[in-house]
Amino acid sequence: MKRVDYPAPITELVAQLRRMPGIGPRSAERIALWMNQSRDARPVEIAKAIQAAAESVRPCERCGFFSTGPMCEICADPSRNTELLCVVEQATDILPLERTGVYRGRYHALGGRIAPLDHVGPEQLRIDELLRRIDAETPHEVILALGADVEGEATANYLADLLRDKPITVTRIAQGLPAGGGLESADELTLSRAMSGRR
Numbered sequence: 001m002k003r004v005d006y007p008a009p010i011t012e013l014v015a016q017l018r019r020m021p022g023i024g025p026r027s028a029e030r031i032a033l034w035m036n037q038s039r040d041a042r043p044v045e046i047a048k049a050i051q052a053a054a055e056s057v058r059p060c061e062r063c064g065f066f067s068t069g070p071m072c073e074i075c076a077d078p079s080r081n082t083e084l085l086c087v088v089e090q091a092t093d094i095l096p097l098e099r100t101g102v103y104r105g106r107y108h109a110l111g112g113r114i115a116p117l118d119h120v121g122p123e124q125l126r127i128d129e130l131l132r133r134i135d136a137e138t139p140h141e142v143i144l145a146l147g148a149d150v151e152g153e154a155t156a157n158y159l160a161d162l163l164r165d166k167p168i169t170v171t172r173i174a175q176g177l178p179a180g181g182g183l184e185s186a187d188e189l190t191l192s193r194a195m196s197g198r199r
Helices: 008-018 025-037 043-056 091-099 127-137 150-163 188-196
Strands: 084-088 106-109 141-145 169-172
Touching: 008 025, 025 043, 084 091, 084 127, 091 106, 106 127, 127 150, 141 150, 150 169
Parallel strands: 084 106, 084 141, 141 169
Antiparallel strands: none
16 A cells, blocks of 8 residues: 655655754654645745845855845944954854944854864865955954854964964953853853953
8 A cells, every 4th residue: 555645845845844954854844734734824925035035145255244245234334343353153153242232343254163073174264364354454353252162262273373473462252151050050161261251
């Protein structure tokens, strides 16, 4: 007896949804069925929005953030502090910093971090672009806002070595306990940094 499955278009939609990060088989199936059955789903609008984003959004030529033109809103903003340049791993790291409202400088997304086990070396990152940008824009301070894991530390150390001879100050963002977190759940490295970075 032949096994019955969804019609081919739904099966294909499920397969495409499963390719997305964080979407497992059951979630993909639920989303596909919702798009097909719900009156509020508006799948045509969803498809148009996906297509529009894919066709019009690209990395900013200067910093790597999301943009619909050659430069993003941040790089095009003349009120930004040009003396500060914050280096992050991914373009997605910019918005959390931006939403704090504390930082008004510029950004540079590396496009990843040095991870030899994943075959990602400095040449795969936007490090050459960073060096050219520092030479052209001459910021006074470069802030390394990279992860506190092994790869983030390796990337930060690599960049600090490259920037050592340049007439700039290289700093790291402070690291410590998250808001609402207790001491009992913090690891030794986090506690050590929280103590040494106290103010």
